[in-house]
Amino acid sequence: MDTEAQHTERDSSSQPLTGAEEKSRSARFSGRFWRRAGVLAGVCVAVVLLVSHFVMQPFLIPSGSMEPTLRVGDRVLVDKLAYRFGSVPRRGDVVVFDGTGSFVQEKPRENPVTGLLRGAAAAVGLAEPAGTDFVKRVIGVGGDRVVCCDEGGRVEVNGRAVDEPYVYAGDAPSRVPFDIVVPEGTLWVMGDHRDNSRDSRDHLGEPGGGVVPVDRVVGRVRWIGWPPGRWSALRPTDAFEDVGGPANGQRRRDDAHG
Template identity: 90%
Template sequence: MDTEAQHTERDSSSQPLTGPEEKSRSARFSGRFWPRAGVLAVVCVAVVLLVSHFVVQPFLIPSGSMEPTLRVGDRVLVDKLAYRFGSVPHRGDVVVFDGTGSFVQEKPRENPVTGLLRGAAAAVGLAEPAGTDFVKRVIGVGGDRVVCCDEGGRVEVNGRAVDEPYVYAGDAPSRVPFDIVVPEGTLWVMGDHRDNSRDSRDHLGEPGGGVVPVDRVVGRVRWTAWPPGRWSALRPTDAFEDVGGAAGAVPPPDAVRAPGSGQGRRDDAHG
C-alpha cells in the first residue's frame, strides 16, 4: 500500500482554501457580520439611553457654581431613582433639577434635529445639559424658614445657624439678605460657590419665587465619575443634623431680596 501517497493526499486536503472558494467564504462571513454588528450597536445604544433616562444619568458640570464640591468639566452620575419610591430630597442633598418655571420662565427654542442630537449626547455626559437643567444644594425644604444671616454671618434654618464646610473658601454664606418660608412641595437651593452662583436668592422676586418644585427634581448626584483623578462618591453632609422640623416656623414679614442684591454674581446658565 502506498502510504506516502495517501499521506500526501490528506495533507493537500487540509491546506487553507485559496482562490474563488476562499473569497466566497470570506464574502459570506462579511455579509453576516456587519448587519449583526449594526444590530448589536443599536441595542447597546438603546440600553444606554434607557438606563440614562430611568436609572442613572451622566451629567456634565458646565459652570463653577458648585465648586469646590463639583468642578467645571466633571462628569457626575445622577441617581434618578433616589426620589422615586416615596423618598424626598433632604437638606444638604446635591440635586439636578429642571428649572423651567422657577429659574427659567420658558424653554429656549432650538432646531428639533439639533435638540435631539444634543439631548442624546447630554444623556451620556458628552455634551452640556439643557439650558433648563441646574445642579444645586438643597438648603431648605417645604415649611422651613431660611434666613440670612445671623450675627456670625451664617444661614439659619428654622432658627438654627448652619455651619457649611462645603462653601467655597473665601465666600460668605450669602452676601444677599433674605428671609423666606419655603412653600410645601418646593425646595430652596443654593450653589456651594456662593459668590458665583445664580440660585434661589436671585429669583425671589420672579414668578416661582425662587423655589424649585420637588416634582422638577431629576435626581440626586451620587458620584463623580470623570476625570479619573476625581472618582469618588459624593459624601452626605451633617451640616443640617441639628436643624429641627419646620413646625412653628414664623412667616417672615417681608420675604423679598434687598434691592440690587443680584449684582456681582455671574449668570451661570446651567450652574
C-alpha cells in the same frame, strides 16, 4: 463503483476555492460580522439610554457654581431612583433639577434634530446638559424658614444657624439678604460657590419665587465618575443635623425676639 463515486464526490467538494469564490465567501462573512456588530451596538445603546433615562444618568458639570464640591468638567452620576419611592429631597442633598418655570421661564427653542442628538449625547455625559438643567444643593425644604444672615454671617434655617463646610473658601454664605418661608412641595437651593452661583436668591422676584418644585427634581448626585483622579462618592453633609422642623424653628425665633 458506488464507493468510488462517493469518494470522487467528496474529493470534488474539498477542492480549493477559486479567487472569486474566496472573495464571495469573505464578503458574506464580513457582512454577517458587521450586521451582528451593528445589532449588538444598537442593543448596547438602547440599554444605556434606558438606564440613563430611568435609573442612573451621567451629568456633565458645565460651570463652577458648585465648587469645590463639583468642578467644571466633572461627570457625575445622578441617582434617578433616589426620590421615586416615597423619599423626598433633604437639606444638604446635591440635586439635578429642571429649572423650567423657576430658574428659566421657558425652554429655549432649538432644531428638533440637533436637540435630539444633543439630548442623546447629554444622556451619556458626552455633552453639556440642556440649558434648563441645573445642579445645586438643597438648603430649605417645604415649610422651612430660610434667612440670611445671622450676626455671624451664617444662613439660618428655622432659627438655627448653619455652619456650611462645603462653601467655597473665601465666599460668604450669602452677600444677598433674604427671608423666605419655603412653600410646601418646593425647595430652596443654592450653589456651594456662593459668589459664582445664580440660584434661588437670584430669582426671588421672578415668577416661581426662586423655589424649585420637588416634582422637577431629576435625581440626587451620588458619585463623581470622571476624571479618574476625582472618582469618589458624594458624601452626605451633617451641616443640617441640628436643624429642627419649621414649628420648632419659628418658636426659637419668637423666643429670641421676646
